[in-house]
Each structure stands twice: as C-alpha cells, then as structure tokens.
Amino acid sequence: MKGSIVIVVCFVLGILFGVFDLVPDYILEADVAVYVLYALIFAVGISIGCDKNLKHIIKNFDVKLLLLPLATIVGTLSFSALVALFLSKWSVTDCMAVGSGFAYYSLSSILITELKEASLGVQLATELGTIALISNIIRELYVLLGAPLLYKVFGKFAPICVGGATTADTTLPIITNVCGKDLVFASIFHGLVIDFSVPFMVSFFCSL
Amino acid sequence: MLKIVLIMAAGILAGFLLRNWKMIHKIGGIIFVIIILLLFVIGISVGSNEMIMDNLASLGGQALLIATASSLGSALAALAVYKLFFKKSRGEKADEG
Numbered sequence: 344m345k346g347s348i349v350i351v352v353c354f355v356l357g358i359l360f361g362v363f364d365l366v367p368d369y370i371l372e373a374d375v376a377v378y379v380l381y382a383l384i385f386a387v388g389i390s391i392g393c394d395k396n397l398k399h400i401i402k403n404f405d406v407k408l409l410l411l412p413l414a415t416i417v418g419t420l421s422f423s424a425l426v427a428l429f430l431s432k433w434s435v436t437d438c439m440a441v442g443s444g445f446a447y448y449s450l451s452s453i454l455i456t457e458l459k460e461a462s463l464g465v466q467l468a469t470e471l472g473t474i475a476l477i478s479n480i481i482r483e484l485y486v487l488l489g490a491p492l493l494y495k496v497f498g499k500f501a502p503i504c505v506g507g508a509t510t511a512d513t514t515l516p517i518i519t520n521v522c523g524k525d526l527v528f529a530s531i532f533h534g535l536v537i538d539f540s541v542p543f544m545v546s547f548f549c550s551l
Numbered sequence: 552m553l554k555i556v557l558i559m560a561a562g563i564l565a566g567f568l569l570r571n572w573k574m575i576h577k578i579g580g581i582i583f584v585i586i587i588l589l590l591f592v593i594g595i596s597v598g599s600n601e602m603i604m605d606n607l608a609s610l611g612g613q614a615l616l617i618a619t620a621s622s623l624g625s626a627l628a629a630l631a632v633y634k635l636f637f638k639k640s641r642g643e644k645a646d647e648g
Contacts, residue, residue, distance in 0.1 A: 356594065357598060359598060383589060386578055388562015388565070394566075475614075477607075478617045479618070481618035482621060504625035505626050
C-alpha cells in the first residue's frame, strides 16, 4: 500500500514536471522511458533467474493458465462494446477499437488516429485516438496502483487480465509481487499473446 | 518485442549465474526504484503532451469510462476462469464472492 502511494506521488510529480516544462527537451526526445523499461525488464529477469524456486515453478506450470489471454480478450471486448450504449458519439466498433488497445497506449492510439481518419475525418479520428491513449494509460495505471485490490476482489488472475499487453513488461514486477512468483510465466505468456494481437484487433475494429 | 524477450532472457541467465551471490537477492528493492522512475517518466510524457492535457476534461471522462469498463470485464473474466477451472470444489469456501 505504501509502495502504491509512492508510485502515485512520483507519477503526479512527473505530470507536473511535464506540464510546467521543467524537463529539457533533449531528455524528452531521447525516449528515456524505453531505456528505463529495458532496465526494469533486465532486473525482473535477474529476480526470476536467481529465484531458488525457479525449477519448481517451471515444473508446476499449469496448462490451463493458457486460458488467461482468452479471458482478457472476451472480457475486454464485451464490456467495451457495452460502453457504446452510454457514449452516443461513438459506435460499438469505435469503443471496441479503443478497448482492444489492451493498455498498449502508444501503438493503439496511433493506429486508431491513422486508420479512422478515412471514415471519421481528421478531427474525430484524433479525438478517438486521444481517448484510446488516455484510456489505455488509465488501464495500465489500474494495475500499477490497484493490483492488490484487484487481487482481493476478483481473485489471483485479475491483475494479469486487467494488465492486458503490459503483463510481460511494465506491470510484471507488480504482478509477481501481488500474485506470487508462480504466475511469472503465465503473466509473461499472457502479455506476449495480447501484445501481438493488439495491432490486428485494433485494425480489425477500425475497419468495421 | 523481440528485444524485450532477449533482455529478459539475458536477465534470467545473469540472475541464474549469480544466484549464490547474496547481494543479488536485494534486486527487489532495485526493481521498486526503477518502477518509480518509470512512472515518473511516463508522467512527464503525459504532462508534456498538450493534446492530452488540453482535452483532459472532455476526453478524459470518456476514456475513464472505457478503461473502467474494459478493466471490469477482464477482471470478471479472470474471476470466471479462476472459479471454473482452478478452484477446487471441495475443501474451500463454497459461497465466496
């Protein structure tokens, strides 16, 4: 819990730094986030590799865990479609296109902005792309900040399914912390499958 | 994506080779620091993105709605998979949740 608060504070600090332009441009252009992410992945790799229970975890991998990506896709798409009932501005497939970003905000927002331009026009396509960007950032934040709560209310797989495409990288350390190290490989596998499916699904719902 | 997998594999190998070195088990603290740093950097890119900050009120609400719905849907599906395929019917509370 204390950890989550520190994370929120740092996130808000980052936003303030960005809003008030306190960061030199060359840092923004250097794509620092990617290198920090690489460092994180490497560190997570080390923590898996040096784990004394590694053999045990691999041996006891449950094949049924392969159902998790399916659950994520079905749950996300059905509930995204329902949102269209409340947002008269957007169609069912518009909402599903945003939902099928699965927290992969950079790629999904760019794809939607580009692919929707033909049918919606520049203005609306940019709006939907921005919605996709914010929406999928929020989804990632839900896991980064709310994983313990998700675990408690919806069971041990919930942080993984909500994490969508991010469970092989950014949210992996949180998930292993909250759900236990025995779900490390399920989480990575889930993240990879969803990650690969994002470009296909977003393009599909944009074309309908 | 391939890069991520390779970096992860390199990390696992490094961790495995160094598993008997006591200091390596302090990696959890380092991971936490890197997560904080990552969130800070993500915050900067959100804050300096004028398209997000200028439209936060109008687009943010719709984004929040879709994010919450899709997260809720996934969480419920995760719960269903857990209850249907993983939870042993005997020896556990029957009416949980």
